[in-house]
Amino acid sequence: MENLVEHFVELIRRASTDLPADVEAALREAKEREADGSAAAGALTTILENVALARANSTPICQDTGVPIFYVFYPPGRGISTHQFRRQAEEAVAEATRRAYLRPNAVDALTGQNSGNNLGQGFPTFHFEEWERDDIRVNLLLKGGGSENVGVQYKLPDARLQAGRDLEGVRRAVLDAVYQAQGKGCAPAILGVALGSDRGYGYVHAKEQLFRPLGDVNAEPTLAALEERLLRECNELGVGPMGFGGRTTVLGVKIGAYHRLPACYFVSVAYMCWACRRASMTIYNNGEVEYD
Amino acid sequence: MASYDLQIPISEDEIRRLAVGDTVYLNGVIVTGRDAAHKYMIENFIRTDAATDTLPPADQALYEELRSLLAGGVIYHCGPVVRQDEKGEWHFVAAGPTTSIREEPYEADVIAHFGLRGVIGKGGMGPNTLIACREYGAAYFHAVGGAASLIADAVKEVLAVHKKDEFGVPEAFWVIRVERFPVVVTMDAHGRSIHSDVAADSQAALERLLAGS
Numbered sequence: 001m002e003n004l005v006e007h008f009v010e011l012i013r014r015a016s017t018d019l020p021a022d023v024e025a026a027l028r029e030a031k032e033r034e035a036d037g038s039a040a041a042g043a044l045t046t047i048l049e050n051v052a053l054a055r056a057n058s059t060p061i062c063q064d065t066g067v068p069i070f071y072v073f074y075p076p077g078r079g080i081s082t083h084q085f086r087r088q089a090e091e092a093v094a095e096a097t098r099r100a101y102l103r104p105n106a107v108d109a110l111t112g113q114n115s116g117n118n119l120g121q122g123f124p125t126f127h128f129e130e131w132e133r134d135d136i137r138v139n140l141l142l143k144g145g146g147s148e149n150v151g152v153q154y155k156l157p158d159a160r161l162q163a164g165r166d167l168e169g170v171r172r173a174v175l176d177a178v179y180q181a182q183g184k185g186c187a188p189a190i191l192g193v194a195l196g197s198d199r200g201y202g203y204v205h206a207k208e209q210l211f212r213p214l215g216d217v218n219a220e221p222t223l224a225a226l227e228e229r230l231l232r233e234c235n236e237l238g239v240g241p242m243g244f245g246g247r248t249t250v251l252g253v254k255i256g257a258y259h260r261l262p263a264c265y266f267v268s269v270a271y272m273c274w275a276c277r278r279a280s281m282t283i284y285n286n287g288e289v290e291y292d
Numbered sequence: 293m294a295s296y297d298l299q300i301p302i303s304e305d306e307i308r309r310l311a312v313g314d315t316v317y318l319n320g321v322i323v324t325g326r327d328a329a330h331k332y333m334i335e336n337f338i339r340t341d342a343a344t345d346t347l348p349p350a351d352q353a354l355y356e357e358l359r360s361l362l363a364g365g366v367i368y369h370c371g372p373v374v375r376q377d378e379k380g381e382w383h384f385v386a387a388g389p390t391t392s393i394r395e396e397p398y399e400a401d402v403i404a405h406f407g408l409r410g411v412i413g414k415g416g417m418g419p420n421t422l423i424a425c426r427e428y429g430a431a432y433f434h435a436v437g438g439a440a441s442l443i444a445d446a447v448k449e450v451l452a453v454h455k456k457d458e459f460g461v462p463e464a465f466w467v468i469r470v471e472r473f474p475v476v477v478t479m480d481a482h483g484r485s486i487h488s489d490v491a492a493d494s495q496a497a498l499e500r501l502l503a504g505s
Contacts, residue, residue, distance in 0.1 A: 037293075039313060039476055039486070042315070042476065043436050043476075046436040046439050046442060046474065047436060047438065047439060049439075049442055050436070050438070050439040050440065050441050050442035050443075053441045053442055053445070054386075054440070054441040057441060059373075059385050059386055059440075059441045059444065060373050060385065060386035060440055060441065061386075061438060061440060061441065062386065062388050062437075062438040062439075062440045063370070063371060063372050063373045063385075063386040063387050063388050063440040063444075063462075064371065064388070064390065064440075065373070065386075100373050100374070100375045100385045100386075102373070103371065103372070103373040103386070103461065103462060104460065104461050104462070105462070107460065112328070112459075113460070114459075114460025114461065114462070114463070116460070116461075144438075145390075145391075146390060146391040146414070146415070146437065149391065161502070162502070172502055175498060175501055175502065176498070179494055179495065179498045182415070182416075182487065182490065182491055182494070183414070183415050183416065183437075183487070183490070184391050184393060184414075184415035184416075186414070186437035186438050233501050236497055236501060237494045237497045237498060237501075238490070238493055238494050238497055239490060239494050240490065242414065242415075242434065242436060242437055243415060243416065243486075243487060243490055244434075244476070244478070244486060244490070245486065245489070245490045245493065273437070273438060274438060275438040
């Protein structure tokens with residue numbers, strides 16, 4: 001298998017230091033909506049200055065560079081070994097940590113010892129899938145602990161929320177998740193939501209939704225309508241940037257529906273902070289690499 | 293809403309003058325401390341039956357240093373990205389706040405024990421910390437979560453690091469000198485908290501939305 005280590009390092013650098021253009025534009029629009037001189041406007045101004053500075057200096061947007069989560073799509077017949085792929089990505093993660101694009105974040109759950117290089121049991125995480133195309137696609141998400149802590153999985157029906165096993169129940173669950181999070185997950189957030197699936201894959205799919213650009217409209221009209229409604233209603237909660245109060249609590253809501261067991265109806269909400277550090281690269285057959 | 297430049301150590305008068313919504317620029321020496329640091333301070337220095345002079349010498353020295361830095365001082369809930377140069381000196385590369393609420397079980401005691409005047413973090417803290425702020429004259433300073441490169445720019449010097457090998461880089465006590473570190477007062481020494489106001493308002497909004505479906 002070809003050596004992709006430097007490409008992985010560059011992908012990590014971009015994810016950590018260069019906020020995606022659609023997210024930055026949404027933050028800019030959010031700032032315009034907030035009252036002049038408000039704490040909310042001040043927070044968004046600081047956020048935008050920080051985004052520009054991080055990009056210019058190639059330093060992390062946020063010090064919590066999170067768990068690197070790799071979603072890899074690869075073609076058959078190009079000599080891809082998922083084992084080698086993982087080894088190369090891990091080498092890149094350790095190198096990116098040395099170059100201070102990543103903070104050492106892997107802590108042994110038994111001893112409390114930080115491994116110092118972001119490598120450990122199940123750290124970073126990988127999801128591999130073979131696909132029909134002949135290029136390799138790598139999606140990377142850096143998701144920090146503050147936002148991860150406010151993610152929540154509902155099991156419908158939920159008596160407290162009077163949420164049944166239907167889209168109205170989903171709506172109630174998502175609104176509750178955003179209310180519960182307050183400013184603790186670094187609002188304004190982007191929500192990735194998965195309906196159905198099992199408990200484990202519910203969150204995996206919810207995080208996949210975070211790769212959709214903010215302007216992307218769901219191909220399923222029912223979900224598109226729910227995304228739009230939830231975006232509006234989450235912002236009516238008034239939590240605001242950083243929980244300071246204000247008009248922008250959420251920048252986007254992305255929902256996917258997956259088959260479920262008859263007995264289970266999970267709503268998995270992955271709460272992504274405003275520093276939505278996603279980056280992707282495509283490695284073509286001729287060896288050319290494109291980052292986006 | 294006023295704007296202040298404060299020099300650390302901060303006096304009680306200066307803290308009691310602040311109100312929620314005020315912008316503050318902090319200057320001077322502060323100490324980072326988060327989950328492991330708070331647990332350590334509580335278990336070894338604060339909620340312990342043993343006299344602190346029976347501590348192992350290294351912990352005793354750290355205790356003395358923290359006592360002098362935190363009297364009138366500021367603790368920062370932060371796990372930075374750091375870089376060590378060829379001379380072995382440390383630099384902060386990215387240094388935004390971490391979520392403070394995890395320290396709620398400890399912070400009131402830390403404020404009381406050391407005579408802290410300020411806690412910097414994000415997301416706000418709960419009723420025990422708010423009561424301690426009023427009783428002892430302290431404030432909660434909210435930094436902008438995720439604004440890590442910008443805040444690292446305000447960190448002019450890393451003076452020392454303690455417990456790095458034991459706790460890891462994010463959890464260590466980093467002693468840093470800051471200039472014009474920008475924060476907003478979201479919990480003041482008069483019992484006001486923006487966080488409880490926003491929680492109450494958003495709860496009312498949630499109830500409206502759920503009733504109107």
